Amino acid sequence: MFTRPTLIRESVYDHLRDAILNGEFQPAERLGEVELTERLGVSRTPIREAIGRLTQDGLLEGTPGRGVRVRVVSAVEAQSAYVVRETLDGLAAALAASAHTDADAGALEATLSELEAASSEDYREQTRLDLAFHRRIAQAAHNLPLLDLARDLEQRIALVKHQTRIYNSHPQTAAQHRAILKAVLARDQEAARRTAALHVRTFAALVMENLGVQSV
Amino acid sequence: MFTRPTLIRESVYDHLRDAILNGEFQPAERLGEVELTERLGVSRTPIREAIGRLTQDGLLEGTPGRGVRVRVVSAVEAQSAYVVRETLDGLAAALAASAHTDADAGALEATLSELEAASSEDYREQTRLDLAFHRRIAQAAHNLPLLDLARDLEQRIALVKHQTRIYNSHPQTAAQHRAILKAVLARDQEAARRTAALHVRTFAALVMENLGVQSV
DNA sequence: AGCCTTCAGATTGTATACAATATCCAGCAA
DNA sequence: TTGCTGGATATTGTATACAATCTGAAGGCT
Incomplete structure (x- = not known):
């Protein structure tokens, strides 16, 4: 109106x-x-x-x-961005585990279902929903500075992803998403942190592999 | 020129x-x-x-x-910012412990010495040097995204600090700074992370205490 | 040749003009 | 009084004009 x-x-x-x-x-x-x-x-x-x-x-x-x-993102910087994201996403998941509301839980479940239902060949849609899922977790953390920082980092990662031409999900991605959601909904902070960090690390390894860099 | x-x-x-x-x-x-x-x-x-x-x-x-x-920073948001900073500073210290060069070590030592030598009544100078010390650690991590994010968060914290009128250092501050530097120089990642996180938590507690008796 | 100087063209930085909204208050009606 | 309406005023959004700076190549010097 x-x-x-x-x-x-x-x-x-x-x-x-x-x-x-x-x-x-x-x-x-x-x-x-x-x-x-x-x-x-x-x-x-x-x-x-x-x-x-x-x-x-x-x-x-x-x-x-x-x-x-x-901006040209070097392999070193890509690695750096993922290191930070591992920690930040872990924190977001842990906070979400402790702070999420019923509405958050519903939104998380809905977004993940959508992601799982998306065609495995529609890279664009998958990326969009994957992003949405991660953002929902950050929102469920109910921590504004964290949300802002995560968004900032996400932009940089997006640039890395494009420049390294990593488009496909890792085969374990779906299972990892489920594990994160399960830990969050169970309000298990440590499990949420662990699974979220692992998820980032898995994906980062894929990117680094493509870049021809040995991960630390 | x-x-x-x-x-x-x-x-x-x-x-x-x-x-x-x-x-x-x-x-x-x-x-x-x-x-x-x-x-x-x-x-x-x-x-x-x-x-x-x-x-x-x-x-x-x-x-x-x-x-x-x-921007008006609420007590809740101030708390949120410190929660994020605790993790981010911890990560920075851990990375600095593993990645710092000799030049970094010298700069860290120099900055901390300056801070310790500063008059305990010159709040402004203390704040400036404290900031410089923390920034040097982030630099020593050699992780550009982290440095940028830390700077961003620092700005928000600075706003919180001002609006909550917390100017004085905690008595333990000096000892904690030394402990952080020691762990970093010893390349002990976990100790660095722990001491840095503790330092933030100590200060955050002070801020929160003041917020309890003061309407923002 | 290799290097410096110089100057024209192109590009960014800043100021200002103009257009589109928003704010606020007087006046009025219920 | 309370709330609405209308329009004058103030403020922001966008376009354009002007100034400062950079770029790059031609031409001269060693």
């Missing part, structure tokens, strides 16, 4: 983020403001604001006066 | 951040762009960019079309 008009800068932000994460820009490709102006049909102002946010998100990098480019 | 001119938006960002963290704005105080324009003598453009960053940092909050205000 009182829908406020969508801001141009938000549209631009979403568009650019999706474009980066879908590989429509090459890693290290330079993004000129004027070029984007012509491409998107809006003025430089909202583009600059979107670029600013994306830079803080870690998806772009730039030096003042010299524009921005798509 | 190759000093690039300081950007106005950076100056504005630094100025506003310091002002917020020094209490020159009341919590929930509205920041009008035009007002800041007159106050700082620059145009709206760099002010808007600085405000955007501060909003993403969690120091300001705003709804589109309605400007921004200094």
Whole structure:
């Protein structure tokens, strides 16, 4: 009823983020403001604001006066991101185990069911639902700073995933998701932390393997 | 020789951040762009960019079309931030224990010595050096995503600290700093994690205690 | 050749103009 | 009084103009 008009800068932000994460820009490709102006049909102002946010998100990098480019994530940094995520997701799961409400439980169950029902060939849908599941856990932790940090880290991971072209789930993924949910619903903090951390580690190992890096 | 001119938006960002963290704005105080324009003598453009960053940092909050205000941190959120920091600082210390270089070790030792030598009554200097010590540990972890996340969380904590008016160090602080450094230098990951987490918990307890007798 | 200088074109940083919303208060009706 | 309506005012969102800086190549010097 009182829908406020969508801001141009938000549209631009979403568009650019999706474009980066879908590989429509090459890693290290330079993004000129004027070029984007012509491409998107809006003025430089909202583009600059979107670029600013994306830079803080870690998806772009730039030096003042010299524009921005798509950030290149090194193998070392990818590894670093997963190390942090292992701990952070573990914390989120542990907190969710202790703090989740009935509504959280229902949402978690619903999201995971959807994920399990998704076609195993629809990579995009799987990624979307996997993301949603992890976000739901972070929400169920009822810890705002954690939620914000997790979202930030997720963006970086998304960039890693794209640049390393790891699209498929690990075979154990489904079972691990179930294990996490079970531990959370049972309010078993330590089990939740353990299973969530293991899940990240499993996936990280897959990514690292593809990168030709031996995991620590 | 190759000093690039300081950007106005950076100056504005630094100025506003310091002002917020020094209490020159009341919590929930509205920041009008035009007002800041007159106050700082620059145009709206760099002010808007600085405000955007501060909003993403969690120091300001705003709804589109309605400007921004200094974010009010509730007691619950303060507690939440410390819970996350406990884990994150623990991880940073553990990683630092395993990854620090000789240069890191020197810098850590130097910073802590400075902190110990600082006058116990100069709250500002103590805060600055305490911050520097914690940041050095995060740097010694050699994990860029972690460093970024820690910085983000630190900003929020700084806001909490200001709004709860906790300025003094806990008596055990000095000993705990030494214990952290010792564990890091000994490359004892678990001890580093434990001591760092304990340090955060000690301080968090102090903050929470003060929140119990004070309405924010 | 190799390196520096210089300058034109392109690009970003900042200021300002204009458009779209939101805020607030006077006035009125129930 | 309380609540609504309308419109003047103020504020934010976007576009554009202008200034400062960077880039890159042509031309001169050693």
